[in-house]
Amino acid sequence: MRITLFRVDAMPLVNKKKCVSCKKCVKKCPVDAISMKKGKAQINNDICINCGKCIKVCPVKAILRDREIVELEVASNIKSFKKNLAKSKSKKSRNRMIKNRMRQMKVQDKVLRDTLKEMKHLKA
Structure with missing residues (x-):
């Protein structure tokens, strides 16, 4: 059993279930940090400058902001811990x-x- 305690890479995160493969984020990224993998957007956190342009252009809100990532991670950690x-x-x-x-x-x-x-x- 391994629980992620903290995400060290607090950059935008793609919710792959919501991503519709429109590639708008890929085109808008000024540093080419977003690519498509298996038909879904993937952000390279080593390159990402956290400018937020991908978040603004995503038509289905599939790219999460830092605040949303924190909420998601906390909920996930608590759920997993309660299960154990x-x-x-x-x-x-x-x-x-x-x-x-x-x-x-x-x-x-x-x-x-x-x-x-x-x-x-x-x-x-």
């Missing part, structure tokens, strides 16, 4: 699972904060 928590046989083991997961998330939070701090030094 339900498998636990006792209140004591559930509490241990919660405590352990919170510890893991605090470590991940520290990693992200320290990474952000170091990245500030890279700015020109």
Whole structure:
């Protein structure tokens, strides 16, 4: 079992179920960070500059904004965690699972904060 604690790549995300393969986002992207894979838009986060032009041009709102991504990830994490928590046989083991997961998330939070701090030094 692996739960994504945080998405490190907080760039636009394509909801592949909503994508209708119109390619408007591909044409609008100023840095060619969007390509089509299996008939659906895919954003290369290493190239994406997070300008938001793809979000504005998408006719079906298949490209999610940062705020929407956070909401989606939190809901997904909680749903998955509750499912695993339900498998636990006792209140004591559930509490241990919660405590352990919170510890893991605090470590991940520290990693992200320290990474952000170091990245500030890279700015020109």
